[in-house]
Amino acid sequence: MIRRSQGAAATGQSAEDGASKMLCQVEQLGVVNYAEGLELQQARVAARKAGEIPDTLLLLEHPHVYTLGRNAKRENLLFSSERLVELRAEVFETNRGGDVTYHGPGQLVGYPVFDLKQHRRDLGWYMRSIEEVFIRVAGEFGIAAGRNPKATGVWVGNDKLVAMGVHVSRWVTSHGFAFNVNTDLQFFDWIVPCGLRDKGVTSLEKLLGRPAPMNTVIERVVPAFGQVFGLEMVNVLSEDHAPSRG
Numbered sequence: 001m002i003r004r005s006q007g008a009a010a011t012g013q014s015a016e017d018g019a020s021k022m023l024c025q026v027e028q029l030g031v032v033n034y035a036e037g038l039e040l041q042q043a044r045v046a047a048r049k050a051g052e053i054p055d056t057l058l059l060l061e062h063p064h065v066y067t068l069g070r071n072a073k074r075e076n077l078l079f080s081s082e083r084l085v086e087l088r089a090e091v092f093e094t095n096r097g098g099d100v101t102y103h104g105p106g107q108l109v110g111y112p113v114f115d116l117k118q119h120r121r122d123l124g125w126y127m128r129s130i131e132e133v134f135i136r137v138a139g140e141f142g143i144a145a146g147r148n149p150k151a152t153g154v155w156v157g158n159d160k161l162v163a164m165g166v167h168v169s170r171w172v173t174s175h176g177f178a179f180n181v182n183t184d185l186q187f188f189d190w191i192v193p194c195g196l197r198d199k200g201v202t203s204l205e206k207l208l209g210r211p212a213p214m215n216t217v218i219e220r221v222v223p224a225f226g227q228v229f230g231l232e233m234v235n236v237l238s239e240d241h242a243p244s245r246g
Contacts, residue, residue, distance in 0.1 A: 021226075021230055021231055021232040022054060022055060022118060022230075022231055022232070023054040023055070023231070023232050023234060024054060024055040024056065024057055024114075024225065024226070024229070024231040024232065024233050024234070025053065025054055025055070025056050025057070025234050025235075025236045026056075026057045026059065026222055026233055026234065026235045026236065027056065027057070027058050027059065027235075027236060027237075028059050028060075028218065028235065029058060029059065029060040030060060030061065031060070031061045031062070031063065031105070032060045032061070032062065033062065033063055033065075033090075034062050034063075034065045034067070034090060034092050034103065035092075037058075037060060037062065037109075037111070038092075038094075040058060040111075041058065041111050041113065041174045041175070042174075044056050044058065044111075044113040044174075045113055045169065045172050045174050048113050048114075048115055048172050049115075049169075049170055049172050053113075055112070055113065055114045055115060055118070055229075055231060056112075056113040056114075057110060057111070057112050057113075057222070057225060057233070058110065058111040058112075058113070059108065059109070059110050059218060059221070059222075060109050060110075060111075061103075061104075061105055061106070061107060061108065061109060061214075062103040062104060062105075062107070062109055063088075063089075063090075063104065063105065064087060064088055064089035064090070064102075064103075064104045064105070064187065065089055065090045065091070065092060065102070065103050065104070066089055066090070066091045066092075066100060066101070066102050066103075066190075067091075067092045067093075067094050067096075067100070067101055067102075067103065068091070068092070068093045068094065068099070068100050069094060069096045069098035069099055069100070069101075069165050070094075070095060070096065070098075077091070077100060077190075087187065087190065089102075089104075089187070094165075094167075094175065095167050095175075096165035096166060096167045096174075096175035098152075098163075098164070098165035101163050101165070101178060102187045102188055102190075103178055104183060104184060104187055105182075105183075105184070106180075106181055106182035106183045106184065106203075106205075106214075107178055107179065107180055107181060107182075107183040108178070108179040108181050108214065108217060108218065108221065109176070109177070109178050109179075110176045110177045110178075110179070110221070111174060111175060111176045112130070112173055112176050112225075113172065113173060113174060114126070114172070114173045114229070115171060115172050116168070116171040116172070116173065117171045119229065121171055123166070123168060126166070126173065127152055127164060127166065128147075129228050129229060130164060130176070130177055131147055131152070131153070131154050131162075131164070132228050133221065133224045133225055133228050134154040134161070134162045134177070134179060134221075134224075135147075135154055136224045136227070136228070137179075137217070137220050137221055137224050138154065138156070138161065138204075140220050141204060141207075141208060141212070141220075143156060143161075143204075143207050143208075144156070145161055145162075151199070152164045156202055156207060158199055158200055159199070159200040159201055159202035160180075160199060160200070160201050160202070161179070161180055161202055161203070161204070161207075162177055162178065162179045162180070163177065163178045164176065164177045164178075179204075179217070179221070180201065180202065180203035180204065181203060181204045181205065181212050181214060181217050182203065182204070182205045182211045182212060182214070183203045183205075185201055185202070185203055185206065188201045204217070222235075
């Protein structure tokens with residue numbers, strides 16, 4: 001188990017200096033359709049529960065898809081079936097928390113498969129820790145991002161930069177985050193993102209005024225996870241998916 005100071009555990013800071021670090025394998029999968037991404041998650045969750053793999057972070061992009069969490073309301077989908085065809089998007093119901101959101105090209109989606117029994121059996125701590133990762137990453141790009149006490153995720157003013165929705169089974173996590181890097185934000189116009197009618201959505205590209213190379217973003221996200229969760233991050237090749245950038 002990672003040893004943490006009381007302050008670090010409460011705020012999502014890194015493990016104490018000198019404490020041993022657990023391994024986290026990172027799989028960069030490129031573009032993966034949503035159904036295949038679910039299958040990959042399920043396989044990793046089963047393996048993590050069985051102790052066959054260490055903590056694992058899946059990083060990928062999805063083709064256009066709208067997903068509904070356990071608390072989603074259908075009225076937050078604003079498109080007709082005909083418009084959905086025009087958008088060339090799919091719709092999936094999932095077991096993650098939260099309402100409706102969009103995934104698509106240019107958005108970094110991450111599925112941490114972490115065994116919280118090896119960290120801290122506290123879902124609130126886990127969510128705040130993921131927020132901390134992206135607050136740090138945004139800061140590295142010169143963006144002052146923060147939390148909203150009434151809504152999960154990472155925010156820049158009234159606009160959400162990173163959406164989050166997780167599922168936990170026997171303290172093993174799945175689903176995770178969606179970081180708008182170079183996302184086409186127009187696709188959010190057809191939903192009420194996360195069910196929040198008085199909030200907006202932004203992207204790293206919009207905030208910087210230029211596209212951000214996805215590889216550069218990943219190079220900052222991975223070490224930030226290691227720092228916040230006190231993990232040794234190791235890149236591995238997926239055995240059941242060939243990476244693709246589309």
